[in-house]
Amino acid sequence: MNTRPERSLDLLSTFTRRVLFAPLADQGRAGAVAERLRTAISLGILAENELLPSETDLAAQFNISPVTLRDALTELRAAGLVTTRRGRGGGTVVSGPLPDQRRASIEEVSSLSSVDLRDLADWRRTIGAESARLAARRASERDFTLLDRGVENLENASDAVDARRADSRYYIELAAASQSARLSRASIRLQVEYASVLTLVYAHETTRKSVSSLLRTLTLAVREARVDEAGRCAAQAVDVVAARAATLRGHGWEIS
Amino acid sequence: MTGPLGPLARRRALEDAASSIVALTAPVFEHLHQMADTANRLRLREATATGVLPPPDVELLERAAVAAIRDGKLITGAGMAAVSEQQVNVGVINWWILRGFDVVPKRHVLNPRSDSYYDFSHSRWFQVPAERGRPTLIAPYVDSWGTDDLTITAAIPSPNSGAGITTIVAADLDARAYLQEVEELLWPARPAALIDAEDRAVASTVAEIETGVRLTSADNWAVEDRIDLVDLGWSLVLLTR
Numbered sequence: 001m002n003t004r005p006e007r008s009l010d011l012l013s014t015f016t017r018r019v020l021f022a023p024l025a026d027q028g029r030a031g032a033v034a035e036r037l038r039t040a041i042s043l044g045i046l047a048e049n050e051l052l053p054s055e056t057d058l059a060a061q062f063n064i065s066p067v068t069l070r071d072a073l074t075e076l077r078a079a080g081l082v083t084t085r086r087g088r089g090g091g092t093v094v095s096g097p098l099p100d101q102r103r104a105s106i107e108e109v110s111s112l113s114s115v116d117l118r119d120l121a122d123w124r125r126t127i128g129a130e131s132a133r134l135a136a137r138r139a140s141e142r143d144f145t146l147l148d149r150g151v152e153n154l155e156n157a158s159d160a161v162d163a164r165r166a167d168s169r170y171y172i173e174l175a176a177a178s179q180s181a182r183l184s185r186a187s188i189r190l191q192v193e194y195a196s197v198l199t200l201v202y203a204h205e206t207t208r209k210s211v212s213s214l215l216r217t218l219t220l221a222v223r224e225a226r227v228d229e230a231g232r233c234a235a236q237a238v239d240v241v242a243a244r245a246a247t248l249r250g251h252g253w254e255i256s
Numbered sequence: 257m258t259g260p261l262g263p264l265a266r267r268r269a270l271e272d273a274a275s276s277i278v279a280l281t282a283p284v285f286e287h288l289h290q291m292a293d294t295a296n297r298l299r300l301r302e303a304t305a306t307g308v309l310p311p312p313d314v315e316l317l318e319r320a321a322v323a324a325i326r327d328g329k330l331i332t333g334a335g336m337a338a339v340s341e342q343q344v345n346v347g348v349i350n351w352w353i354l355r356g357f358d359v360v361p362k363r364h365v366l367n368p369r370s371d372s373y374y375d376f377s378h379s380r381w382f383q384v385p386a387e388r389g390r391p392t393l394i395a396p397y398v399d400s401w402g403t404d405d406l407t408i409t410a411a412i413p414s415p416n417s418g419a420g421i422t423t424i425v426a427a428d429l430d431a432r433a434y435l436q437e438v439e440e441l442l443w444p445a446r447p448a449a450l451i452d453a454e455d456r457a458v459a460s461t462v463a464e465i466e467t468g469v470r471l472t473s474a475d476n477w478a479v480e481d482r483i484d485l486v487d488l489g490w491s492l493v494l495l496t497r
Binding site for chain 2: 014015045046047048050051073134137138140141142143145146149165168169172173176177178179180181184185188191192223224225227
């Protein structure tokens with residue numbers, strides 16, 4: 001057994017990052033890599049000053065050549081989205097979000113059909129409701145505290161990006177409280193996949209308040225081990241978001 | 257369901273299981289005490305203010321963490337986290353994990369505006385031993401944005417905690433391997449369960465009492481006898497219908 005130098009620093013063992021940097025189905029395209037990273041930065045999934053994995057590790061994770069990855073990073077550098085520092089302690093860091101996150105979200109969701117949206121909501125309802133039901137049986141005092149903080153973060157969110165992040169973290173905490181590693185991973189993957197929809201939905205303050213109110217009731221049901229009610233509240237919260245998303249899509253995603 | 261043993265023999269089997277379960281993690285806590293001694297020599301006041309441990313200190317800590325991971329058969333990761341008591345949102349964490357046959361440093365994301373943000377100072381493995389002021393074994397939990405897997409964490413507060421800084425050294429255990437061993441140790445005393453401080457099952461010999469579930473929700477079962485594992489903050493119980 002050996003320890004490795006900093007070159008092998010583990011920056012991929014967080015599942016969110018493994019989802020973000022998952023291998024591309026269409027190999028060898030620098031544009032596809034740049035697009036995936038651009039979307040993650042635009043939606044705030046990757047935050048300003050966040051260090052990306054080394055070029056070697058990132059290319060291996062995307063299943064592309066280091067040359068292709070460098071082409072993708074060059075494209076992102078030219079757009080001002082990442083900065084690369086050379087030397088010890090260096091690496092590629094996120095420079096900042098796109099100025100128009102709403103526009104980036106619309107570009108991301110524009111290809112979603114009504115069936116795609118329904119399918120995503122169905123999956124989200126399944127993961128959320130079962131996480132809630134299991135959490136009501138298995139959650140600990142510490143989980144209650146984390147879920148309470150999650151609801152507060154959503155209630156206090158000042159914009160769509162903060163609200164999207166608070167919602168995402170709440171559902172991941174809920175899945176963690178179910179004590180199921182598989183549900184947790186499914187939830188993380190789903191939150192990344194649904195991020196652009198949520199960003200657009202949460203531009204609407206009334207929707208944010210409706211969902212946070214339901215999540216407050218859900219958290220209480222989990223705390224009091226009311227299994228069926230916890231599942232029902234989770235499903236209702238998902239349905240509020242899905243209804244708003246369907247309305248937005250019907251108006252070309254342009255109403256605020 | 258009852259086991260093949262009578263009440264006295266089951267009690268003896270439970271006592272044997274208690275000794276063996278404590279012995280399972282005793283080497284882990286020995287390693288943690290050595291890591292705490294190391295942590296006590298580090299420049300943590302500076303590190304908690306800047307979020308960065310000076311390189312010579314990292315090397316010292318790494319040696320102790322690697323020794324723990326290499327020698328402790330259940331350990332999959334180990335490290336140290338510290339926060340200033342005045343500014344709990346600023347702190348430092350250095351962690352190493354087993355990846356294949358190598359031990360590599362793990363870099364957590366500490367930017368609150370990132371989706372991968374690891375809010376370690378609010379994690380149970382940090383808060384519970386800090387509050388108890390003594391070695392603690394954290395019952396199985398999913399460590400979101402850390403391991404992202406079901407994890408059991410052994411943790412102890414470092415003596416540095418007295419100087420305006422809360423310092424925890426900790427080791428993640430292979431939860432599946434640990435639970436497998438505990439289930440085998442419990443089997444002679446069946447029906448029996450290992451429960452945490454909240455009376456939630458860590459492991460049991462009863463199918464419907466799965467890991468994580470509150471004992472009170474198992475309507476058909478009552479506690480017949482109980483042994484407190486003071487060092488772990490957990491208990492072993494004999495069950496009866």
